[in-house]
Amino acid sequence: MIAxxxxxxxxxxxxxxxxxxxxxxxxxxxxxxxxxRLPAPVEIGMRSSPETSRKLAANGWIGxxxxxxxxxxxxxxxxxxxxxxxxxxxxxxVGSHWVADRQSxxxxxxxxxxxxKRKYLPxxxxxxxxxxxxxxxxxxxxxxASLRTRGDKVSGGWRLNGQxxxxxxxxxxxxxxxxxxxxxxxxxxxxxSQLIVDLSSPGITVRPIINMVGQHDFNEVFLDDVFVxxxxxxxxxxxxxxxxxxxxxxxxxxPERWLSAFSLLNTLxxxxxxxxxxxxxxxxxRLASHVLALRQLSISVAAALERGEMPxxxxxxxxxxxxRFEQGMVRSIRDIxxxxxxLGASDGFEALLTHAELWAPxxxxxxxxxxxxxxxxxxxxxxx
Amino acid sequence: MSEEGQFFADMMDRLxxxxxxxxxxxxxEEGVFPEQLWGEFQGLGIPLMMTPEEQGGVxxxxxxxxxxxxxxxxxxxxxxxxxxxxxxxxxxxxAIKISDGxxxxxxxxxxxxxxxxxxxxxxxxxxxxxxKVAWAKEVQSIVIVASSSSGVVVGAMDSKTCNFESVPAMxxxxxxxxxxxxxxxxxxxxxxDGFSDEMFRAAALCRSAQMIGAIEWTxxxxxxxxxxxxxxxxxxxxxxxxxxQLAELASSLAAASALFNAAVDQFENDSGLVAAARARxxxxxxxAVSISHQLHAATGFSRxxxxxxxxxxxxxxxxxxxxxxxxxxxxxxxLLGARYEEVWERMIGAxxxxx
Numbered sequence: 139m140i141a142x143x144x145x146x147x148x149x150x151x152x153x154x155x156x157x158x159x160x161x162x163x164x165x166x167x168x169x170x171x172x173x174x175r176l177p178a179p180v181e182i183g184m185r186s187s188p189e190t191s192r193k194l195a196a197n198g199w200i201g202x203x204x205x206x207x208x209x210x211x212x213x214x215x216x217x218x219x220x221x222x223x224x225x226x227x228x229x230x231x232v233g234s235h236w237v238a239d240r241q242s243x244x245x246x247x248x249x250x251x252x253x254x255k256r257k258y259l260p261x262x263x264x265x266x267x268x269x270x271x272x273x274x275x276x277x278x279x280x281x282x283a284s285l286r287t288r289g290d291k292v293s294g295g296w297r298l299n300g301q302x303x304x305x306x307x308x309x310x311x312x313x314x315x316x317x318x319x320x321x322x323x324x325x326x327x328x329x330x331s332q333l334i335v336d337l338s339s340p341g342i343t344v345r346p347i348i349n350m351v352g353q354h355d356f357n358e359v360f361l362d363d364v365f366v367x368x369x370x371x372x373x374x375x376x377x378x379x380x381x382x383x384x385x386x387x388x389x390x391x392x393p394e395r396w397l398s399a400f401s402l403l404n405t406l407x408x409x410x411x412x413x414x415x416x417x418x419x420x421x422x423x424r425l426a427s428h429v430l431a432l433r434q435l436s437i438s439v440a441a442a443l444e445r446g447e448m449p450x451x452x453x454x455x456x457x458x459x460x461x462r463f464e465q466g467m468v469r470s471i472r473d474i475x476x477x478x479x480x481l482g483a484s485d486g487f488e489a490l491l492t493h494a495e496l497w498a499p500x501x502x503x504x505x506x507x508x509x510x511x512x513x514x515x516x517x518x519x520x521x522x
Numbered sequence: 523m524s525e526e527g528q529f530f531a532d533m534m535d536r537l538x539x540x541x542x543x544x545x546x547x548x549x550x551e552e553g554v555f556p557e558q559l560w561g562e563f564q565g566l567g568i569p570l571m572m573t574p575e576e577q578g579g580v581x582x583x584x585x586x587x588x589x590x591x592x593x594x595x596x597x598x599x600x601x602x603x604x605x606x607x608x609x610x611x612x613x614x615x616x617a618i619k620i621s622d623g624x625x626x627x628x629x630x631x632x633x634x635x636x637x638x639x640x641x642x643x644x645x646x647x648x649x650x651x652x653x654k655v656a657w658a659k660e661v662q663s664i665v666i667v668a669s670s671s672s673g674v675v676v677g678a679m680d681s682k683t684c685n686f687e688s689v690p691a692m693x694x695x696x697x698x699x700x701x702x703x704x705x706x707x708x709x710x711x712x713x714x715d716g717f718s719d720e721m722f723r724a725a726a727l728c729r730s731a732q733m734i735g736a737i738e739w740t741x742x743x744x745x746x747x748x749x750x751x752x753x754x755x756x757x758x759x760x761x762x763x764x765x766x767q768l769a770e771l772a773s774s775l776a777a778a779s780a781l782f783n784a785a786v787d788q789f790e791n792d793s794g795l796v797a798a799a800r801a802r803x804x805x806x807x808x809x810a811v812s813i814s815h816q817l818h819a820a821t822g823f824s825r826x827x828x829x830x831x832x833x834x835x836x837x838x839x840x841x842x843x844x845x846x847x848x849x850x851x852x853x854x855x856x857l858l859g860a861r862y863e864e865v866w867e868r869m870i871g872a873x874x875x876x877x
Contacts, residue, residue, distance in 0.1 A: 141745040141768075142738045145776045149783035152872075160872060167863070178862065227866040404865045412859045416851060423853030426869055427781070427801035433870065434780035455773045509766070516765035519745055519772055 141519045147452050149434075150441030156216040163224040166197060176230065180489040182399045182497060184226075184233035186310055188265070191235040194225070195265030200239045204247055209260030215444040219393070219437065226397040227404075234310065238262045240392065242269035242315050245332070245385050249373035254334070258313070272302040272316030272335065272359060273382070279304075280510050282317070283326045283379070287361060289318040289333060295367040296320070296333060298341075301360050306504070308344050308357040311337060316361075317378050330378030334370040341365070351496040384448070389505055391439040391453035396432040396460035398501070399494050402471050403429070405487050410478060418474050425470060428463050432456060451518030458511035461501040468494045523786075527586030530571065534590050537562050538597035547831055550600030551694035555660045560601055560624060568603060569622040572611035577620055579610075584724045585786045588731035595735025598831040600695060602626060602657040604728045609665035612721055616676035616710030626664040626681070628655045629722050629843075635668030638675040638709050648685075651701035656842070658698045659686045666707070667721050674717040677707040693838035716792075723796045725843040727789060730782050730796075730803050733839050736832040737775050737806060740814040743829060744771065748817055764817060771813040778806035793871045797852040804846025807836045 170176040179185075194200055202218040204210025225232050243262045246254050261267035278285035287300025298318060308314060314335045321329040337344065341364035346354045373381050403425060410418065435456050442449040472491055475483050482488065502508040516522040523531075541559050550556050563569060571587060573579030587607055594603055602624050609625035630638070634650055650666075658664050658681060666677040683705040691697040745768060748759040758764050781802050785795035811833045815822050822829040840846050860868050 141742045141772065142775070145772055145779075147776075147780075149780070149787055151787065157872065164863075164867075171863075223870075224866075228863060400866070404862050407857055407860055407865050408862050410858065414854075414858055419854035419858065420847050420850040421854070422857060423797075423801050423850035423855070424805070426853050426857060427798040427850065428777070428805070430784075430795070430798045430869065431777040431781040431802045434784045435777055438780060452776065455776050458769070459773045459777060512766040512769035513762075515769035515772055519768055521745060521749065521759035521765055521768060 144451065144518050144520065145455075147435075147438040147442055147449055150216075150438045152216055152220060152437060153214070156214060156220045159213070159217050159220045160224055162197070163199070163221055166193075167224070167228045167230060170230070176228070178405065178486060179229040179401045180486050180493070182401060182490065182494045184236055184394070184398070185231035186233035186307070187231035188234050190231050191265035191268075193265075194230075194232065194235070195263060199225075200235055200265050201243055201259060201263030204243065204259055204263065208247070208255050209263035211263075215440050216437070219440040223393040223397065223433070223436075226393055227400050229401045229404075233307070234268050235262065235265050236394075237271060237307070237311070238267060238269040241271065241385060241389055242313070245315060245372060245381065246334075248384070249332070249377075249381055251369070253369060254372070258334070267313070268307070268311040270305050270308045270311040270314045270337075272305055272308075272314040274304045275301060276303050280507050282382070285317065285319065285330075287316070287318045289320045289331060289366070291320070292365070295365055295369075296371070298333070298335065298361040298364040298366055301358065303358050304347070304356045305344075305359050306356045308337065308359050309346060309354065313337060314359065315372065317382055320375055320378075327379040329376055330382075331375050332372040332378045332381055333366050334372060335361070335364065335366055336370075339364050339366070349500075351493065386506065390457040390511075391436055391443075391449075392456075393433070393436050395457050395505075396429060396436075396464060399464045399468055399497075400429070402468065402490060402494055405490055406471050406474065409475075409483060409487055414478060418478050421470060421474055425467055428467075432460050432463065435459075451515055454506075454511040454514040454518075457506060458502075458508050458515065462508060465498045465501050468498045523585045523589050524583065526580055526582065527589045530566070530568070530582070530586065531589040531593050533566055534568070534593040537566060538593060538599060542597040542599050544828060544831070547598055547600045553696070555624070556601055559599070563601070563603065564622050569606045569624075570610055570620060572607050573614040573620055577614055578622070579614075582607075584727060584789045587724075587728055588786050591728050591731040592735040592738075595732030595835075596739045598736065598739075598828075598835055602661065604725065604732065605656060605661075605665075608721060608725055608728065611724075612665055612667050612676045612712075613678060613710070615712045615717065616674075618676060618678050618708055618710040621662060624657060624661045626655055626658045626661045627725065628652050628658075628664060628666050629718065629725075630666050630668030632669050632671075634666070635670035635675050635718075638666065638668060638677045638707060639670040639672065639711075641677075641707060641709060645683075645704050645706050646702050648701045648703065651699070653699055654689055654697050655700050657696050658684065658700050660696055664700070667718050669715065669718045672711075674712040674714065675709055676712060677709045679705045679707045681705070691838050693835040695835070695838065720792070722843065723789070723792070726800050726849070727782075727785055727796050729839050729843050730785070730799055733803055733807060733836055734775075734779055734782050736836050736839075737778070737810045739832050740810050740829065740836075741768075741771055741775055744768065744814045744817050747821075751821075758817070767813050767817060771810055774806040774809040778803045794853070794856055795871075797849045797856070800844060800849035801846060801853050804840050804849070807840045807846075811836055 201210040202213040289296040320331040341362045343360040345358045570579040571582040605627040606625045609627040685703045687699040785799035
């Protein structure tokens with residue numbers, strides 16, 4: 139019973155207060171759609187739109203769970219969950235504020251100083267301040283503890299030297315929360331600290347890395363004698379590792395892990411109309427059943443986070459299974475389309491499918507590789 | 523699930539631990555009905571659980587039965603608990619005499635429903651036949667549930683006078699092709715057109731409960747086996763490739779359980795979650811069977827080891843009370859014809875309206 143017990147997470151229903159957000163989000167989407175501001179997507183993933191971010195902020199959908207004193211709305215994690223899944227299922231471009239809302243804001247709220255909370259959270263919640271995450275380095279991917287970017291103590295702050303890489307949206311963000319080595323401790327996980335780096339600081343160079351899709355998403359970020367004031371240290375000196383570990387749990391279990399390519403399923407069903415073979419009906423049903431199972435897991439994880447628990451194993455399961463499922467779904471939808479419409483799909487769907495297939499290899503890498511996730515799950519089962 | 527459901531599940535666990543031994547399962551698979559084990563179930567009141575109190579039951583709900591069957595699935599209980607409990611619920615609703623002896627359960631189409639409705643108790647001969655009925659020969663009567671042009675018909679057919687032909691089953695549980703022969707059918711009516719579909723969904727969900735229980739057993743047993751089994755000088759769970767396979771098995775169970783739990787929770791609302799849960803579970807069964815056997819290697823492939831008693835049932839059950847493919851299509855069909863945003867709305871079944 140031990141292995142099964144380690145997976146147990148009670149079934150959670152979305153409470154009425156959380157469900158109440160759904161109608162508001164749908165009304166917003168409908169209005170945007172009918173005003174022509176939300177065309178059917180020809181790309182998967184999160185597109186960036188500062189204008190959309192500001193509108194969502196005006197509706198109270200950024201920083202939803204944060205205290206009102208910092209521009210938040212004091213809603214539950216489950217209400218945020220509902221808003222998130224509705225926006226992602228409709229492919230609303232939430233990319234600009236995404237990292238700040240999901241990850242950077244919560245880190246500042248949890249470990250930051252009063253001054254940091256007052257400085258950053260209200261502008262994030264207003265949809266005007268965007269963050270990126272400076273973790274990976276050229277020789278530190280999954281093995282984050284080997285990173286080498288240094289922060290040396292100087293009068294009034296820190297001097298940063300080193301290089302971050304694969305930093306998504308660094309060219310669009312205002313700030314980067316970065317993990318750097320601030321002491322030469324022998325302990326593998328000791329000696330790291332988290333700092334907020336203003337990306338307009340002298341000494342920062344952001345250089346694009348064009349990905350295999352042909353897009354500019356990630357970057358190299360060079361730090362040459364970058365001065366970061368003391369006021370930008372998050373939490374305690376040397377506590378960076380444990381802070382980051384907690385942060386990654388927020389990152390892993392959200393619906394973006396299994397809704398990033400959902401527009402493929404929407405579009406497929408729209409294209410097929412009522413004219414689909416039994417095989418296609420079965421496969422669409424199978425895909426939908428996986429989406430629904432991942433959704434229930436995500437809801438259970440959100441409910442556990444709301445209760446103050448840290449369901450790391452289940453969060454890793456959502457990430458690993460969600461991303462592997464999406465990878466398979468892309469191929470499966472291509473196959474359905476080839477079988478059902480041998481003369482080809484509409485131009486828009488063809489573009490969407492092509493974009494999704496090119497992105498699919500990244501699903502199981504970004505945000506923690508499948509290998510790392512399975513290691514976490516195995517540890518939860520007691521075999522590691 | 524109610525407190526009573528939890529109570530019955532706990533009692534079931536204790537009872538199975540003591541009485542549902544592998545020897546009992548093995549002899550049941552050789553064709554010997556486990557009379558003593560059934561007697562224990564009767565003692566606990568399991569067969570009548572879903573009937574009203576005045577009939578000896580506790581008016582148990584589908585979630586309560588699922589809790590009991592999840593335990594039964596873990597132990598690979600070789601007896602028609604699901605069939606009997608639901609058959610009694612149907613008999614009771616149709617005001618036909620219930621029984622705490624084992625019963626078989628089968629669903630008929632509208633043609634069968636119509637024939638039964640007009641039968642007035644006489645024999646229907648070979649006009650009624652079913653291709654695969656579990657435990658049909660071992661029970662006193664076979665309970666048929668079918669829609670007709672006027673309400674739902676429940677028929678109780680005396681099994682002694684039916685004609686049987688054994689059909690192969692991976693689980694080695696008895697499965698038969700049957701025709702009614704000289705059997706007379708006692709009929710009753712339920713004045714609720716949705717009753718037949720509700721019973722079918724209940725049966726499909728109850729099979730899911732057994733499958734979840736059996737997959738839990740395979741995960742726990744595969745993990746503990748892997749920790750004990752040493753090769754190349756260390757337990758095989760120390761190998762990363764083994765760890766990752768276990769992670770995959772566990773993930774697959776977690777996903778299927780999450781959706782199963784939601785379907786149980788929402789059963790009363792007929793939300794389409796039963797179909798989705800069965801579709802998802804079909805894939806989890808495949809994962810559980812292949813990974814648990816791979817990691818147990820030759821040991822797990824031998825008849826005397828307990829693993830195959832679960833995996834063979836999983837392979838059998840995944841296509842009963844609606845095959846995996848049947849349930850997938852039901853989910854698929856519920857989405858076809860939807861407009862762009864409607865896909866998501868139909869899928870999650872939340873209308874975004876006021877609570």
